[in-house]
Amino acid sequence: MQNFLIIYDIFDKKRLPKIKKIAYSYALGGQKSALEAPLDKSLMTSLIKELEDILEDEDKVNIVKVANKTILLGKAKQVAFEKNGVIIL
Amino acid sequence: MKIAIIDKKDITLQIQNNAIKFEEQTIPFRFMDILILNHRATLHTKDILKLTKENISILIISYNNDSFSLTSSANTKNGDIKLAQYNSLDKKIELARYFITQKLISHKEQLEVNGVKNVDITFQLEQLKNATQIDAIMGIEGSFARLYFQEFFNILPREYHKGKRSKKPPQDPVNALMSYWYSLYYNIITVKLLSYGFEPAMGYLHTPFRSHNALSSDILELFRSAINQAVLSVFKHNTLTLEDFTKKGGVYLKYEGRKKVWSEFVELVDTLKPKLDNEIANLKKMINETNNCN
Secondary structure: OEEEEEEEEOOOOOHHHHHHHHHHOOOOEEEOOEEEEEEOHHHHHHHHHHHHOOOOOOOEEEEEEOOOOOOOOOOOOOOOOOOOOOOOO | OOEEEEOOOOEEEEEEOOEEEEOOEEEEHHHOOEEEEEOOEEEOHHHHHHHHHOOOEEEEEOOOOOOEEEEOOOOOOOHHHHHHHHHHHHHHHHHHHHHHHHHHHHHHHHHHHOOOOOOOOHHHHHHHHHOOOHHHHHHHHHHHHHHHHHHHHHHOOHHHOOOOOOOOOOOOHHHHHHHHHHHHHHHHHHHHHHHHOOOOOOOOOOOOOOOOOHHHHHHHOOOHHHHHHHHHHHHHOOOOOHHHEEOOOOOEEOHHHHHHOHHHHHHHHHHHHHHHHHHHHHHHHHHHHHHHHO
16 A cells, blocks of 8 residues: 555546545545545556546546655645555544 | 554544545545544444445444444345354364364464474364363363463563463553453454354354354454464563553553554554455355255
8 A cells, every 4th residue: 555646637527526526535635636545556446447437538637656755844744544544543 | 354543532523425534634435344433532323324334343442442342234144154153053163173273273383483492282282182062172272371371471571461361350561452452353353254244143162142252252262372472572662661551440551552552453453364364264164064064
């Protein structure tokens, strides 16, 4: 399990909430259209599949691997997760 | 088994869009099969319903880890497994013998990993083969346990224990952590059994139909040595200190101490996952075999 950022830019207003809903169902936190999600291979595969079913050519979704130690400024908090999806507080 | 742990006092959890929300954090349902909460979290009954409907079990732990409550979906499933379980009670000696034989072997191996090489279980294994009563099997297990714990406590730093196993209540930090992790893992086994359709209350070695989940206790026997090894590691590395325990009516791990070892417990559950899956598949096979013989 590794932390990723899901960043999306959706052209059509009708598709946007659908993509948003999918992205949020994989995310532990983040803001607006940049979400932090811990993903392993199978989660990544199912996320991509779900997105591809809706996305059109003009849309854009970036799934970016995040380094273990990211720079957090302002009120940002590191999203908590362990390698198997466990959240510890 | 995906576990989400929200061990924070006085928080309110809400459910929106198939995810749990609290403060600025979101945990989608897909990240949990079991949600562990402490007893000072607030969750609305309608949200409890939503979680259990999604097959997410909720385990609530009291402040000092001395009591647990498990909430699962009331849906009955796989009636055939429960029936097979019931029918196989006739052959409970065979299954009970399996649990204790494996327990003895794994405990001996665990001592060996820690340099204790002089424990011989040949005699006990022979006795087990000939045992025809559950009481006799429990007797063999009891006498081995005394021997085992004597050696086990010798490996541990002296300041954390009184040299013997104590429970209800535990009398020292080592026993406190052992009992706490046994209870947590017992509940995890219960959730796993429920998810496969087993009746956790119907056990073979432990007396069936008592208030506890006898089958979960049976399976726990196979994992105790691994839990003990993880406990050993916590105290060898001084992850917990004497200040992390309270002495009120027995020795218990404090809330603050509990937070220090969540990651160790999670790692342990993760390591044991393949074995737990195997043992449950094996149990199903053994139950079916005894049914075919009937």
